[in-house]
Amino acid sequence: xxxxxIEPIGIVRGNPSDNQQVIEIYPEHSDGLHRIEExxxxxxxxxxHKLGEANRRTYQVHPRGDGSRPLYGxxxxxxxxxxxxxxxxxxKLIERRGNCLIVSxxxxxxxxxxxxxxxxxxx
Amino acid sequence: xxxxxIEPIGIVRGNPSDNQQVIEIYPEHSDGLHRIEExxxxxxxxxxHKLGEANRRTYQVHPRGDGSRPLYGxxxxxxxxxxxxxxxxxxKLIERRGNCLIVSxxxxxxxxxxxxxxxxxxx
Numbered sequence: 367x368x369x370x371x372i373e374p375i376g377i378v379r380g381n382p383s384d385n386q387q388v389i390e391i392y393p394e395h396s397d398g399l400h401r402i403e404e405x406x407x408x409x410x411x412x413x414x415h416k417l418g419e420a421n422r423r424t425y426q427v428h429p430r431g432d433g434s435r436p437l438y439g440x441x442x443x444x445x446x447x448x449x450x451x452x453x454x455x456x457x458k459l460i461e462r463r464g465n466c467l468i469v470s471x472x473x474x475x476x477x478x479x480x481x482x483x484x485x486x487x488x489x
Numbered sequence: 490x491x492x493x494x495i496e497p498i499g500i501v502r503g504n505p506s507d508n509q510q511v512i513e514i515y516p517e518h519s520d521g522l523h524r525i526e527e528x529x530x531x532x533x534x535x536x537x538h539k540l541g542e543a544n545r546r547t548y549q550v551h552p553r554g555d556g557s558r559p560l561y562g563x564x565x566x567x568x569x570x571x572x573x574x575x576x577x578x579x580x581k582l583i584e585r586r587g588n589c590l591i592v593s594x595x596x597x598x599x600x601x602x603x604x605x606x607x608x609x610x611x612x
Contacts, residue, residue: 370536370602372493372573375564391564395572397548400562408564411534411575413493425520429610439523441498441514441531441606449518450495450604452534454577479493481573483564487552 374479376465378412382473386460389467389480396465403462404487411482412474414451421447452481459485497602499588501535505596509583512590512603519588526585527610534605535597537574544570575604582608 375395380387389410391399402408414421424447426437440448457469467483474480498518503510512533514522525531547570549560563571580592590606597603 370495370497370604372495372575374493375572395548395564398562398564398571400549400560400565402562402565405565409577411577425518426523437523438610439521439525441518441521442523442525442528442608442610444607444609448521448605449498452495452605454532454534454607481493482571482575484567484577485565486567487561487565 372481374413374481375483376480378472378474378476378478378480381476386468386470387472387474389469389472389483391465391467391480393465399462399465399467401487402459402467402485405459405485407485408457408459408467408469409484410455410457410469410472410474410480412453413479413481414446414453415478416475417446417451422449422451453478495604497536497604498606499603501595501597501599501601501603504599509591509593510595510597512592512595512606514588514590514603516588522585522588522590524610525582525590525608528582528608530608531580531582531590531592532607533578533580533592533595533597533603535576536602536604537569537576538601539598540569540574545572545574576601
């Protein structure tokens with residue numbers, strides 16, 4: 367397998383500077399939201415769509431851009447620089463409204479494609 | 490953006506039933522491992538390559554296959570069924586040997602393509 371094809375399941379509306387953001391799930395994937403409103407927290411995987419090809423070929427950076435710290439490989443960090451720029455954030459689920467999830471704590475910019483959401487219902 | 494292309498950065502050697510597994514990072518991505526040996530734990534994102542198209546169109550399942558529990562949407566679960574079958578596991582990093590990471594706690598089967606690794610160095 368040389369390449370993997372991923373289809374966005376939704377899109378981020380709003381920016382991290384907002385108090386809340388909306389994850390809009392596309393209608394063809396909305397069956398996957400059944401009972402998600404019972405959960406308090408979710409993992410969100412999204413695509414860092416603003417990054418260019420050069421960012422996908424940057425392999426070593428300073429943690430949090432702090433030049434006083436040594437260079438680390440990107441696989442030792444959560445830096446957005448990496449061959450496959452997937453963001454992974456744990457968010458608080460405030461409310462579900464139909465196909466939309468109102469969340470806080472998401473560090474994805476407006477328009478980011480959402481590629482997966484993972485939760486864990488209590489027993 | 491209608492489709493996202495992901496390039497595997499490595500491959501899983503060994504099975505979850507083994508005590509340890511090896512993540513082999515392909516040479517062209519090995520610069521991203523710099524100083525990773527300082528870390529004790531890592532997040533590993535991998536592709537569930539054994540799943541077929543039908544699994545990508547299964548939107549509701551019982552948590553952990555337990556039929557006594559109600560159906561949940563796959564986005565409320567960590568189930569392997571989902572439109573983009575990405576596995577996400579926190580593993581213990583036992584040792585780095587060149588391009589190979591010896592880990593425990595990975596629930597990926599032998600041959601799974603690895604698509605990202607994320608760590609967090611201490612301050």
